[in-house]
Amino acid sequence: MSVSAAAGATPRVALMITCLADMFYPEVGERIVRLLRRLGVEVTLPTGQTCCGLPLFNSGYHDEAAAVAARTVTIFRDAEAVIVPSGSCAWMVKHEYPGLLRGRAEAADAERLAARTWEFSQFLVRRLGRTTFESDVEGPLAYHDSCHLLRGLHEGATPRTLLNNLSGAAVVPLPGSDECCGFGGSFSVRLPEVSTSILERKLANLEASGARCLVACDAGCLMQIRGGLARRNSPLRALHLAEVLKS
């Protein structure tokens, strides 16, 4: 599956910024754009993006999710490749869009989009074949597997490859790295006490790891983990992978 860009052709990607990154973490989007351009990738941003529809889907509002999916599919119809900074949104597009839009006018486009969509770390390593970067973040770093990237897209390797090959920061293992952070979308406010209790376990594991910074590939996880660290006034940080790779 490792295909590097055809010799001579400039790869073009369309960025699916995701609602959370758009609203709350635009700096992550900026870093991704700068990094990709430095690697010789042309980045476009189809206009009028909102959300992939995952919150609607996960809460069982499937007709509504399908309508949002149909719109997204149309917006990205002309893209050669789409990259997504969140594992959960990438999963939604690749895994659920075809089923949601089966039998509709957008069905074929949904299949095509699913096949052309990449999560950010997967794009760097598997599509571009780039694994070595520098970092100016104070380590040690510890990687948290977001559930949809790990179990939905079966990807635990690409973020680790990038982190382990970083020059400038050490990497330590995170105990229970594959354990959920407790975000789960609306779960975080439907059962906030349970969500917080799960988060506390993650934070305890982070402290035990000796890391100074947790790295993740999902805005939802980051919102939850950063939210907990900030509330505790912790010196530890939680960053998106793109914030750790020097652009």
Place this chain on the structure above:
Amino acid sequence: MTEPLITTPLRERAAQALGDRFLHEALDIATTRFIALRRDAFGDFPEGEALRDRARAIKEATLQRLDAHLETLVANIERLGGHVHFATTAEEAREIVLDIARRTGARMAVKSKSMATEEIHLNDALQAIGVTPVETDLGEYIIQLAHERPSHIIAPAIHKTKGQVAELFSRELRRPGLPADPEVLTKIAREELRQKFLTADLGITGANFAVADTGTVVLVTNEGNGRMVTSLPRVHVAVMGVEKVIPSMTDLAVFLAILAKSATGQKLSVYTTLVQGPRRPGELEGPDEFHLVLLDNGRVAQLAGPLRESLYCLRCGACLNVCPVYRQIGGHAYGYTYPGPIGILLTAMLNGPASVRDLSHASSLCGACADACPVRIDIPRMLIELRREVNVRGIAPRSERIVFKALARLLRSPTLYRLAARIGRAAQRPFVSDGRIRALPSFFGEWTKTRDLPSIAARTFQERWRDLS
């Protein structure tokens, strides 16, 4: 309905469980241990992944010819001198067992661990007609004495400290001053229960499998109580969900290779007992009568229903051990017979969608359960389906549906989306300091009670794009 609808909100029950410090620690230790045991067992077992696929296929294939396999099973059990009964509902299953107890003049019944008998609330019914049910699995024995229900599918008393068990035994068994020593307490249970085994009239079990080809009912246990219950009393009754039937002994070997590993990390449980009807004429020991009660209770409807895959379940408990929610709140907070991820699906199967209005959301959809399941049941997919059912049937609170429909409208319109960002930016101003939000009113306060929230950026990424081009 099999079980009465629980009206206290899940959130309250969960919060109560979270406040129980010992439960928290016990759950952490137990689930962590089970996870490690399971991981080591499969780590040492390269054929495991292929066997899981085979096991899943056997379960699906069996459902595709369920009627034929049930016919074969019945014919073989009857050929061996056993009786098969058919229970459409929990009530009917109870009545069947009570009839057998009445007809055989039973005064006391020893029971080997059976979630199916928990599901139909058999013990209370037996008690009501003057038949004393005695749980003999140590964990079940403990919770029976404590008048509680199991909090884990395979380790029912996981929530009790040894001190609590010592106190319980001292009080209920009239043996004051017992030490909090598991060896001593186990020995006492052995003595107390040995007498019961030897004098009981009736033995009641569940069944892990029933092999159609040979009329064999299979029990997987560790303590030996399963063997006692099926050999010492003169009548043995097994209560079993219809989905537990498997075609052949060859299929049985596949399941045995993965069941104990998934549940406790053992290669096999200590005892696997294959029961083939009542004792033969040439046997010194064994029950004179053998009865199998085949239980529907909502299962048959799922053959063509959204929860069909949950019929593959082996009741190993692996999904409970890895579930971030179960690990925090334990089994009792779920409120119904079956806890944990599979428990939510089973609760819906047995009791209908109203029973999972809250429970279907007792999950972050992390998928650890599907990963751990030996037969690869896609539990998250079905949880989402249950959430959909709850919405579509109007069971979800109206206020919630209004919010999500509004969200849907917003997400379909880039204009409304941009407007929402502008409104949010303005509305958040009083609450933002240092770029953080520490407290918000109403619904948003559910987040900010325990976590900071980032503020909406002064300019969204899409608003900044022009500067980046």
Place this chain on the structure above:
Amino acid sequence: MTSHKLGPDDGASSSRRAGARTTKAEFLARVRGEMAKTPGLFVAAPAERPAQPRQRLELLRRELSERWPQTLERFRAEFERVAGVFHRVPTASAVPAALERICRERGARRVVSWPSEELGVALAPVLGAAGIAVESMPRDVPPDAERLRIRAVIADADVGVTGADLAVAETGTLVLVAAAGRPRSTSLLPPCHVAIFDRTVLVESLEQVGLALEAWHEGPAPPERGAVINFITGPSRTADIELTLTRGVHGPKEIHALFVDGGLGLHG
């Protein structure tokens, strides 16, 4: 895709008058009705059953007889891993002395055992001489009063001695088929269980156990066979109290496997 299939279908029982029981025909009709609504989730087949299991088992035995030492070694390792105690003697005639030693070490005075024809070894002379009472289980079924007495003897015994029909190397498991002269509780009630076996019952894997089970059920069961087959993997145990492992909950606290190199002369 709306669905209305959740919860017990009250339609099934409401058409029946109160108190009437579901018949087999009604139950299966309902199953068929639901099955007809769906082809299932994916194309799937059950495990492939061996065509002539008895013949295949015979072939397997011959194959295994060529590598029995490795199989035995693996059995021993797995058996000990689950806290079984393994013994090995050169001939059947050495068995009684080995058993006497096991009894003496435990202060055991009362033994119940399968009859010598089932074991391939006579225990009473040697053990009797050492003051250990051996009650051999009858092959014919006595009247009820005698059955009760035997039950009490088994319950009071210190050691239960049996043979084994299979010894499974993969898991350290002994498989015992109940039969005339082989009451189930000889391996269950006494706190110590000793199983005597030789190379002819060694198998390597659970898969092969599946073959044996198929073979044993090909054709009618022999008249002396009982109605239960027990797989025993180590001593009885539980971890139900704070996950602390304790042994000998209801079943035996100890299990011993006594391997006879020279064979017991039981199988052809």
